[in-house]
Each structure stands twice: as C-alpha cells, then as structure tokens.
Amino acid sequence: MRATVIGAGVIGLTTGIRLREAGVDAHIVAAEPPADTVASSMAGAIWYPYGDSAGTREAAWGRRSLEIFTALAQGGTPGLVVRDMLELRYEPSPDPWWADPALGYRRCEPVDLAGGYADGYIQQTVAIDVVPTLGVLEGRFRELGGTIELRRLSRFADATAPGELVINCAGVGAGELAADQLVHPIRGQVVRVRGEPVDRITMVDGGPLGYAYVMPHSDECVVGGTRQPGVWDRTPDDAVTEQLLETAATLEPGLRNAEVIGVKVGLRPGRGEVRVEREGDVIHNYGHAGNGWSLSWGCAETVVELATAPR
Numbered sequence: 001m002r003a004t005v006i007g008a009g010v011i012g013l014t015t016g017i018r019l020r021e022a023g024v025d026a027h028i029v030a031a032e033p034p035a036d037t038v039a040s041s042m043a044g045a046i047w048y049p050y051g052d053s054a055g056t057r058e059a060a061w062g063r064r065s066l067e068i069f070t071a072l073a074q075g076g077t078p079g080l081v082v083r084d085m086l087e088l089r090y091e092p093s094p095d096p097w098w099a100d101p102a103l104g105y106r107r108c109e110p111v112d113l114a115g116g117y118a119d120g121y122i123q124q125t126v127a128i129d130v131v132p133t134l135g136v137l138e139g140r141f142r143e144l145g146g147t148i149e150l151r152r153l154s155r156f157a158d159a160t161a162p163g164e165l166v167i168n169c170a171g172v173g174a175g176e177l178a179a180d181q182l183v184h185p186i187r188g189q190v191v192r193v194r195g196e197p198v199d200r201i202t203m204v205d206g207g208p209l210g211y212a213y214v215m216p217h218s219d220e221c222v223v224g225g226t227r228q229p230g231v232w233d234r235t236p237d238d239a240v241t242e243q244l245l246e247t248a249a250t251l252e253p254g255l256r257n258a259e260v261i262g263v264k265v266g267l268r269p270g271r272g273e274v275r276v277e278r279e280g281d282v283i284h285n286y287g288h289a290g291n292g293w294s295l296s297w298g299c300a301e302t303v304v305e306l307a308t309a310p311r
Contacts, residue, residue, distance in 0.1 A: 003307060004029055004160040006177065007169035008148055009040030010130075010292050011285055013137040014300040015169050020144040022304045028141070029159055031152040031173065034134040038234070039171050040292060042266025044190065044215040044222045045128040046085065046201055049098065049294035058274060058291070061298025063101045068297040069126040070103070079132035083216070084200040085125045088117035090207030095121070115250060117207060127201060128293055129217040153177065156282055165307055166282045172269040174286035180275070186268040186289060187231035190224040191244045192261040196254030204251070212247045220261055223248040227268075227290075234265040268292075274299070278306045 001024050005016045008030035019026035035041050047069055049062035073080035082103070099105045103124035113120060138148070153159055156166045156177060168174050175183025198216040205211050215222045223244045241263050249256040271287025276299050278284075283306050285299050 001025065001165065001307070002160070003027075003165035003167055005167040005169055006030065006153060006159055007037075007171055007174070008032065008034045008138070009037040009169070009171055010134065010137065010296045011040075011171065011288060011299065012167075012169035013134065013141055014296040015167055015285055015303050016141045016146050017137065017144065018297075018300040018304045019167070019307060020141065020146055022308060024165075024304070024307060026167070027146055028148045029151050029153060030148060031150070033148070033150060034138045035131050037134075037171065038267045039269060041130055041134060042188065042190065042264045043128075043130050043290075043293060044213060044224060045130050045293045046215055047126045047128070047294050048085070048203065049291045050205070057276070057302075058295060059097055061295040061302070062098065062291075064298035064301065065294055065296055066098070066101055066126070069128070073126050077133070077136055079129040079136060081127045081217075082124055083127045084122060085203065086112065086122050086200055087120050087203040087205075088113065088115070088207075089119040089205075090117055092119045099123070115208070117204065125201065127215060127217060130293075163281065167303060167307075168282055168284045168286055170286060171292075172267045174269065174284070175271075178282075178284060178286075180271070182271050183287060184230050184270045185232050186270040187226065187228035187233065187265060188224065188268055188290070189226045189236060189240050189244070189263065189265045190222050191241055191248070191263050192220055192222055193245070193248060193255060193258035194220045194261055195256075195258030196252075198252050198254065202251045209247055209250065212244075212251065214248055214251045214255070221248065221252070221255065221258070223255075229270055232267065234267065236263040236265055276302050276306075283307060
C-alpha cells in the first residue's frame with residue numbers, strides 16, 4: 001500500500017513515521033520543510049492539551065502522546081526534556097483531566113502562588129524544543145525509507161495516483177484542500193529570550209495576564225502568547241513583543257533584562273474539533289489548533305488504524 005502524506009509539521013511527520021512502521025509505503029509532500037512549517041516550528045512547546053475533556057478521543061490521543069514523548073525524553077532524545085510545570089489560575093478550578101496521566105501532579109500550596117492568582121497546580125510535563133525535535137522526527141521518517149518532496153498542492157488529485165491513499169495533514173492549509181470552511185488560522189506570536197536560567201515552565205490562562213507562558217529550552221526561553229482567530233498576517237507586532245517581555249518579567253523576574261533572540265509568528269490550524277476520519281481514499285488528520293504536539297502520536301496511530309482496516 002502506498003500513501004502520500006500532505007504536510008511536514010509534527011502531525012505529518014508522526015503520521016508518516018507510524019505508517020511506515022506499519023508497512024505502508026508513505027511519503028510526504030509539503031509546501032515547507034519541517035523546520036519552516038507555519039505552526040509546528042513556531043510553537044513553544046510542551047505537552048499540554050488545553051481545552052480537551054476526559055472521555056473524548058482527544059483525551060485518549062493526549063494520553064498516548066504524553067506516554068511516547070515522556071519515553072523519548074527519558075531516553076535522551078534531543079529537544080525533549082521532562083520539566084516541572086506550574087499553572088496559575090485566577091479563580092479556584094477543579095483538577096484538569098490530565099491530572100491522572102501527568103507525572104507528579106499536585107495542587108499548589110499558598111507559597112506557590114503569586115501575582116494575585118488564587119489557585120493552580122504543579123506537574124511534570126515534556127518541554128519540546130521544536131526545531132531540533134522536528135529534525136529528529138524527520139530523521140526517523142527518512143531512516144524508515146520515507147521521502148519529503150517540497151511542492152504546494154491545491155487538490156488531492158495532484159498528490160498521488162488514483163486509488164492510492166492521501167493523508168491530509170496540511171495544518172491550516174487543510175481546509176482549502178478539503179473544502180472545509182470550519183478551518184481558520186489562529187495567529188500566535190512568541191518571543192525567544194535569554195536571561196537568568198529558568199528551570200520550570202509557567203502557564204497562566206485568565207486574570208491580569210490573560211493567556212501567557214514561559215517555556216525554558218536549554219539556555220533560552222520561549223515567551224507567549226497570543227491567540228487571534230481568523231488572522232493570517234504573520235508580521236511580528238512590536239507592541240505585542242513588548243507586552244510579552246513584560247509578561248516574562250512578571251512570571252520570571254530573572255528575565256527582566258533578558259536578551260531578545262528572536263520573534264516568531266505562527267498560524268495554528270483552528271477548527272473547533274480535530275478531524276481524524278477516512279473519506280474514500282483520503283484520511284484527514286487536521287484541525288488541532290494549539291494541540292498539535294500534544295495529540296500528535298495518538299492521532300497518527302488512529303490514522304494507521306483507518307489506513308489498514310479491511311474495507
């Protein structure tokens with residue numbers, strides 16, 4: 001069986017890897033190489049499937065992805081590190097669904113809280129330095145015999161021969177290919193900084209800082225974030241950069257005079273619900289919004305089930 005995977009971000013690469021491991025002759029066609037993808041290569045990133053509910057397919061995909069990323073990190077895979085994560089909440093809230101699969105989960109003590117935040121929790125998660133990790137995934141895919149062709153597609157028929165499988169992992173471009181009007185960009189801007197060492201991830205969602213995070217990777221930190229649905233413009237906004245630097249200093253005072261290494265703008269593929277299903281000779285795997293890294297391996301394994309199931 002031959003399959004063409006459209007897209008070379010984390011969703012396309014993990015899907016391609018799992019398909020080849022299952023004996024499918026999978027190859028990738030993508031508009032950009034992995035290190036330049038408009039979502040995966042711009043992310044923070046950590047395993048953190050925000051917005052998902054226990055009992056849904058998304059929760060199962062998230063649990064499986066955490067299991068795999070944790071094993072890879074503990075095995076020394078470049079770009080992956082298990083770190084403590086502090087999430088601050090402005091109002092008391094119940095445990096998230098991932099309190100069960102997460103490592104070392106506990107509620108915050110008063111000493112852990114700051115900045116007017118009243119609640120929160122601490123757990124271990126996997127910090128993902130995206131560019132080196134994409135390089136590892138690309139290397140694994142090529143080791144398995146996969147190839148990556150850089151070519152922009154406007155229709156599925158241009159991807160492969162009739163009767164062969166197409167796997168739609170095109171991120172924010174998947175909507176145009178599938179004529180899916182639910183797909184939309186969610187613009188996100190981040191700043192990469194270097195300052196005093198930071199040894200844990202901090203997340204907030206609500207309160208005076210809104211949606212914000214500091215994610216350490218090696219001797220740098222990624223500071224975010226923004227969520228702007230429907231915005232395609234990838235030009236960095238200087239005012240947003242200044243706001244993010246102030247956020248960094250609030251969450252980690254040691255970053256008050258941090259050196260700015262770079263500013264990136266990405267487009268998360270929003271949809272409202274992740275689409276993983278088969279439609280004739282096309283299998284869709286898109287619409288992950290900001291959860292692409294967190295759900296990637298679980299979704300890839302579902303694609304393999306759809307591709308290899310008797311028909």
